[in-house]
Amino acid sequence: xxxxxxxxxxxxxxxxxxxxxxxxxxxxxxxxxxxxxxxxxxxxxxxxxxxxxxxxxxxxxxxxxxxxxxxxxxxxxxxxxxxxxxxxxxxxxxxxxxxxxxxxxxxxxxxxxxxxxxxxxxxxxxxxxxxxxxxxxxxxxxxxxxxxxxxxxxx
Amino acid sequence: xxxxxxxxxxxxxxxxxxxxxxxxxxxxxxxxxxxxxxxxxxxxxxxxxxxxxxxxxxxxxxxxxxxxxxxxxxxxxxxxxxxxxxxxxxxxxxxxxxxxxxxxxxxxxxxxxxxxxxxxxxxxxxxxxxxxxxxxxxxxxxxxxxxxxxxxxxxxxxxxxxxxxxxxxxxxxxxxxxxxxxxxxxxxxxxxxxxxxxxxxxxxxxxxxxxxxxxxxxxxxxxxxxxxxxxxxxxxxxxxxxxxxxxxxxxxxxxxxxxxxxxxxxxxxxxxxxxxxxxxxxxxxxxxxxxxxxxxxxxxxxxxxxxxxxxxxxxxxxxxxxxxxxxxxxxxxxxxxxxxxxxxxxxxxxxxxxxxxxxxxxxxxxxxxxxxxxxxxxxxxxxxxxxxxxxxxxxxxxxxxxxxxxxxxxxxxxxxxxxxxxxxxxxxxxxxxxxxxxxxxxxxxxxxxxxxxxxxxxxxxxxxxxxxxxxxxxxxxxxxxxxxxxxxxxxxxxxxxxxxxxxxxxxxxxxxxxxxxxxxxxxxxxxxxxxxxxxxxxxxxxxxxxxxxxxxxxxxxxxxxxxxxxxxxxxxxxxxxxxxxxxxxxxxxxxxxxxxxxxxxxxxxxxxxxxxxxxxxxxxxxxxxxxxxxxxxxxxxxxxxxxxxxxxxxxxxxxxxxxxxxxxxxxxxxxxxxxxxxxxxxxxxxxxxxxxxxxxxxxxxxxxxxxxxxxxxxxxxxxxxxxxxxxxxxxxxxxxxxxxxxxxxxxxxxxxxxxxxx
Numbered sequence: 001x002x003x004x005x006x007x008x009x010x011x012x013x014x015x016x017x018x019x020x021x022x023x024x025x026x027x028x029x030x031x032x033x034x035x036x037x038x039x040x041x042x043x044x045x046x047x048x049x050x051x052x053x054x055x056x057x058x059x060x061x062x063x064x065x066x067x068x069x070x071x072x073x074x075x076x077x078x079x080x081x082x083x084x085x086x087x088x089x090x091x092x093x094x095x096x097x098x099x100x101x102x103x104x105x106x107x108x109x110x111x112x113x114x115x116x117x118x119x120x121x122x123x124x125x126x127x128x129x130x131x132x133x134x135x136x137x138x139x140x141x142x143x144x145x146x147x148x149x150x151x152x153x154x155x
Numbered sequence: 156x157x158x159x160x161x162x163x164x165x166x167x168x169x170x171x172x173x174x175x176x177x178x179x180x181x182x183x184x185x186x187x188x189x190x191x192x193x194x195x196x197x198x199x200x201x202x203x204x205x206x207x208x209x210x211x212x213x214x215x216x217x218x219x220x221x222x223x224x225x226x227x228x229x230x231x232x233x234x235x236x237x238x239x240x241x242x243x244x245x246x247x248x249x250x251x252x253x254x255x256x257x258x259x260x261x262x263x264x265x266x267x268x269x270x271x272x273x274x275x276x277x278x279x280x281x282x283x284x285x286x287x288x289x290x291x292x293x294x295x296x297x298x299x300x301x302x303x304x305x306x307x308x309x310x311x312x313x314x315x316x317x318x319x320x321x322x323x324x325x326x327x328x329x330x331x332x333x334x335x336x337x338x339x340x341x342x343x344x345x346x347x348x349x350x351x352x353x354x355x356x357x358x359x360x361x362x363x364x365x366x367x368x369x370x371x372x373x374x375x376x377x378x379x380x381x382x383x384x385x386x387x388x389x390x391x392x393x394x395x396x397x398x399x400x401x402x403x404x405x406x407x408x409x410x411x412x413x414x415x416x417x418x419x420x421x422x423x424x425x426x427x428x429x430x431x432x433x434x435x436x437x438x439x440x441x442x443x444x445x446x447x448x449x450x451x452x453x454x455x456x457x458x459x460x461x462x463x464x465x466x467x468x469x470x471x472x473x474x475x476x477x478x479x480x481x482x483x484x485x486x487x488x489x490x491x492x493x494x495x496x497x498x499x500x501x502x503x504x505x506x507x508x509x510x511x512x513x514x515x516x517x518x519x520x521x522x523x524x525x526x527x528x529x530x531x532x533x534x535x536x537x538x539x540x541x542x543x544x545x546x547x548x549x550x551x552x553x554x555x556x557x558x559x560x561x562x563x564x565x566x567x568x569x570x571x572x573x574x575x576x577x578x579x580x581x582x583x584x585x586x587x588x589x590x591x592x593x594x595x596x597x598x599x600x601x602x603x604x605x606x607x608x609x610x611x612x613x614x615x616x617x618x619x620x621x622x623x624x625x626x627x628x629x630x631x632x633x634x635x636x637x638x639x640x641x642x643x644x645x646x647x648x649x650x651x652x653x654x655x656x657x658x659x660x661x662x663x664x665x666x667x668x669x670x671x672x673x674x675x676x677x678x679x680x681x682x683x684x685x686x687x688x689x690x691x692x693x694x695x696x697x698x699x700x701x702x703x704x705x706x707x708x709x710x711x712x713x714x715x716x717x718x719x720x721x722x723x724x725x726x727x728x729x730x731x732x733x734x735x736x737x738x739x740x741x742x743x744x745x746x747x748x749x750x751x752x753x754x755x756x757x758x759x760x761x762x763x764x765x766x767x768x769x770x771x772x773x774x775x776x777x778x779x780x781x782x783x784x785x786x787x788x789x790x791x792x793x794x795x796x797x798x799x800x801x802x803x804x805x806x807x808x809x810x811x812x813x814x815x816x817x818x819x820x821x822x823x824x825x826x827x828x829x830x831x832x833x834x835x836x837x838x839x840x841x842x843x844x845x846x847x848x849x850x851x852x853x854x855x856x857x858x859x860x861x862x863x864x865x866x867x868x869x870x871x872x873x874x875x876x877x878x879x880x881x882x883x884x885x886x887x888x889x890x891x892x893x894x895x896x897x898x899x900x901x902x903x904x905x906x907x908x909x910x911x912x913x
Binding site for chain 1: 176812
C-alpha cells in the first residue's frame with residue numbers, strides 16, 4: 001500500500017506491504033539505518049522512534065499504522081549540522097560506548113525532555129527503562145540526560 | 156597533554172547521529188541473505204537430509220561441509236569444531252547446512268522446507284553427568300583440559316590449621332548479550348575472500364578463513380565494521396559466522412549477508428562457562444590462611460574452543476588476592492552436549508571470584524571475625540607471593556582500593572550484625588544489608604601468551620602530515636580509538652585532533668593480537684606508544700643529518716636545538732616523506748625484563764601485572780517476595796594510570812552492572828540441551844531501573860611498563876559485584892547463598908534452610 005508520512009520533518013511516500021514493520025520501512029525503504037534492531041520484539045528499545053509525540057518500538061509497529069504520522073528518528077535530531085543538546089551531552093558525558101543502543105536511547109530521552117524540562121534522576125531512569133544498554137551501567141547515560149536538560153534550560 | 160584528559164571519543168559523532176555503519180546497515184548490490192540450518196537434537200547422528208520439492212530450490216543456494224575447499228574445522232586451539240557438522244551433531248543448534256536466497260523471506264521459507272532426521276544418542280548435559288563418564292564425548296574421560304597449581308606442603312599445612320573450612324560454590328552460564336546481534340557480509344573475489352562485520356578479532360577470522368578456503372595472507376581480507384558490543388562474545392564465535400557467510404558467497408559467487416536474530420544469537424553462540432568450585436581452607440584461629448585446596452570444574456560445552464585458556468585464568472585467580480604459602484589448585488574442564496562455552500569478560504575469573512570471596516565470607520562467619528579484617532589480614536601486598544609463586548614487585552594497589560571502597564561507602568558504620576533469627580513473614584518485610592568483595596585481575600594474556608604473540612602495531616605519518624595508527628585492535632565501545640590516539644598524541648607531542656586511526660582491515664593493519672583479556676590499553680597501547688617513539692627517533696636522526704643538529708629534540712611538537720625551534724614535527728615529517736617516500740614504523744610487544752613463566756609446572760609470573768578492586772554493595776531484600784534490590788555499589792579499582800578517566804569509569808560501571816546481572820538476574824533455562832529462554836523477554840539483563848547508584852573511585856598505581864603507567868581495566872569490574880551482593884544478602888538475612896544468580900527461588904530456599912538450622 002502507498003503510505004505518506006513525515007520523517008524528520010520531510011514528507012515521504014513509500015509503497016510497502018501494510019504489515020511491514022515500520023523499522024524495516026525506515027531502514028530498507030528510506031535507508032535510515034540509524035534506527036537499530038536488537039531483539040525484534042519490543043524489549044530492547046534499540047528501534048525506538050517518536051511517532052506522533054510518543055516513543056514507540058518501531059519493530060512492533062506495522063507500516064499501515066504510520067499513515068500520515070509524524071516520525072522522528074535519530075537522523076532528525078541534529079539540525080543543520082548542529083547536534084541536539086542530548087547528542088552533545090552524550091558525547092561529553094560518555095553516554096555512548098558501542099553506540100548500538102544510542103539512537104534509541106537518544107529518542108527516549110528526547111521524548112522525556114520534550115515533556116519535562118527538569119526531570120529527576122528517577123524520572124530519567126523510568127523514561128529509559130525500555131531501552132537496554134549493556135555497556136554503560138546507565139550511569140553516564142543518566143548523567144548525559146541531566147546535562148542536556150540543563151543545557152536546554154540554560155540555552 | 157591528551158593522556159589523563161576526557162577528550163571526546165574519536166567515533167562519537169558518527170555514533171550519536173546514527174551515521175555509524177554497523178554490519179546490518181550495509182547493503183551491497185546483488186547481495187544474498189544467508190541462514191544457518193541447525194541441529195534439533197543435542198547429540199545424534201544425521202540419518203538423512205531432505206529438501207521438500209514444494210520449495211523452488213533453484214532460487215536457493217545450499218552449502219554443506221562438502222563445499223568447504225579446505226579442512227572442515229574452525230581454527231582455534233584444537234581444531235576440533237567442524238564448521239558444518241558432517242555425520243554427527245554434538246549440541247543443539249549445531250550448524251549443519253547453510254542456505255542463501257534473494258530475500259530474507261525466501262531464505263526463511265526455504266529453511267522451513269528442509270527436514271533432517273537424526274538417530275538420537277544419549278546426551279551429556281551437566282558437569283556431573285560428564286564426570287560420571289557414562290557417555291564418553293572426548294578422550295577417555297571427557298576432560299578437555301586439566302591444570303594443577305601446587306605450592307608448599309599442603310597436607311602438612313592442613314595439620315597446622317586450627318580449623319578447616321569447606322565450601323562448594325556454583326556459578327551459571329551467562330550470555331554476553333551485546334545489543335547488536337552477530338553478523339557478517341562475505342564478498343567473493345577472484346581467488347580472494349573479503350569478510351566484514353561485527354567482531355573483536357579480525358585476525359582470528361583471517362586465520363580461520365585461510366584454512367577453510369586455502370587462502371594466503373593477502374587473499375583473505377577481514378574488515379571490522381562498527382561493532383555494537385562484544386564482551387568476549389565476539390572474540391571467537393564470529394569466525395564461525397564469517398566462514399559460513401564466506402562459504403555461501405564462495406558457492407553463490409555473490410556477496411552474502413548473514414545476520415543472527417536475537418533468538419539464534421542467544422541459542423547458538425558461546426556463553427560464560429558454568430562451574431562448580433570447591434574450597435577447603437585451613438586457617439588459624441586469628442583468620443590467617445595456612446593451607447588452601449581448591450577444585451574447579453568448568454563445563455566446556457561440546458567443543459574445546461577457548462576452554463583451556465578460560466580454565467587456566469580461572470585456576471590462576473582461584474585463591475584470590477590472598478597470601479597462602481601452601482596451595483593446591485586442581486582445575487578441570489569437561490565436555491558436554493551443550494553449545495561450546497567461550498570468552499566472556501573476565502574469562503574464568505568471575506567464576507572463581509564468586510567462590511573465593513564467598514569462602515572468605517564463610518571463614519569470617521565461622522571464626523566470628525569481621526570480614527573486612529579477615530581480608531586485611533590475608534591480602535596480597537607488594538613483595539608477597541601469589542598462588543603461582545609470582546612475587547608482586549610493582550603497581551600493587553590492594554590496600555588503597557580496599558581502604559578507598561570502605562571509607563567512601565562508610566562500610567564500617569553501615570554494617571550491622573548479621574541476623575540470626577530472621578524468619579519469613581516477620582514484621583519487618585524488608586531488610587537491608589551491606590557486603591564487600593576484594594579481587595584482582597591479571598592483565599594481558601596468561602603466562603607466555605604475550606611473549607609468544609609479540610603483538611604488532613604501527614604508526615605512520617600521512618601525506619597531510621597527520622599521525623595515523625595502524626593496529627588490528629578493535630573499537631567495541633571501550634574506547635580503543637580514543638585512547639590509542641591520546642597515547643600517540645602525547646608520545647609525539649602533537650594535538651589529539653592531529654592523530655587518526657586506520658580502520659581494522661587485515662590488508663592495512665598488522666596483527667595486534669585479539670581485542671580481549673584487558674590487553675588493548677596495557678599491551679597494544681604500549682606497542683602503539685613504542686611505534687610512535689620509533690617514528691620520533693627516525694625523525695630525530697633525520698633532523699640531525701639535515702640540520703646538522705644531532706642534539707635536536709622533539710619538544711611540544713617542535714624539533715628544538717639550543718633552545719631554538721628548528722621546525723615542527725609535521726614539517727620535518729613531510730620533508731622526510733618527500734625524501735623517503737613514506738614514514739612508518741612498527742613495534743612489537745616484549746615482556747618487561749624478569750617476567751618468567753613455567754608452562755610445565757604452572758608456576759611463576761602468570762601476568763606482568765595485576766589490577767586490583769574492592770567493592771561494597773548495599774542491598775534491600777524483600778522478605779515477602781525474596782527479591783533483592785541493589786541500592787548502591789561503591790567500587791575502587793586500581794587500573795594504573797587512567798588514560799581517559801571518563802572512559803575508564805564507563806568500563807567500570809558497565810562491567811559492574813553486567814556483574815550485577817550475573818549475581819542476581821541472568822540464568823539460562825535448559826530443556827534436553829536446548830535453551831528455552833532464548834529471547835529478551837525471558838533472559839533478563841539489568842535495565843536502568845535495576846541499576847544501582849554507583850560510586851566509582853579510580854586508583855592509579857602506575858605500572859612502569861604500561862603506556863604512561865596504564866594497566867588493564869576491561870575485565871576487572873566483572874569480578875566483584877556478585878560476591879559483594881551475596882555478602883550483603885548474607886548480612887541482611889543471615890542466608891548464605893552458594894549459587895548465583897540469587898533468584899527469589901534460590902534465596903527463599905537459603906532463608907528457609909537458615910531458619911531450619913538456627
